[in-house]
Amino acid sequence: MPQNLQEIPAIFHNSETGAPIERCLMCDTYLLDDKEYIIEKAMVNYPNTGTTDLIWEFAICMSCMDSVMNEYSKESHQAMNEYFMDNMNLARQYKLARENNFDVNEWLASCLITGKPKDDCSQFQLTVQCKGDKAIFDRTPFLISDEAMDAVTELLSNATIDAMNKFRDEHFPPPEDLSPLFRDRDFVLI
C-alpha cells in the first residue's frame, strides 16, 4: 500500500454516525470497496470558543462529480480552473507528504489558496480525495477559507451560481432552526 493512502481522518467521517461516509450523495453507490470519490464538508467556525458547526457534508463519486461539473458554464469552469492553477499553494501539502506527516490537522491548518489560518476563518470548506476506505494524502486533504470561497464565487457566472445553489437546495434542505446567516453565502462546489 502506498504510504500516502491513510485511514480516512475522523474529521471527514459521517458526523451523525462517526463512521466513514458509505455512499455517494447522488447515485447512492457504495464507496468503501475501492471506489474513487471526494468528501466535502463546510463548517462555521467559532474561534473564541474553539468550536465548529457543520453546514453540510457529503461524499460524491467521480462520475457524479463530472456530471455536476458539466452543468457549470464553460466560462465558469475555465475561470475556476485558472484561479486554482494560479493560486493553489501545494508546497505545504507536498512537504508534509515528503516528511510522511499525515497529521490531518497540519494539512488543514490554513487555506490552500490564501494561507489564511483556519482559526481566523468564520467559515471554511474541507476536501479530501479517497479510494475505498482510504484517504489519498497528496493534493488533498485541504482547507479553503471563506475569503477564497468569496473570490471563487466572484469568478462564476450567475447561471453557475444558480446551478450550485440548486444542487445545495436539492441535497441539503435547510433545517427549520438554521440561522439565515448560514444560507447567505452562495454554495461553491469545488
Ligand SMILES: [Zn+2]
Ligand atoms: Zn455517484
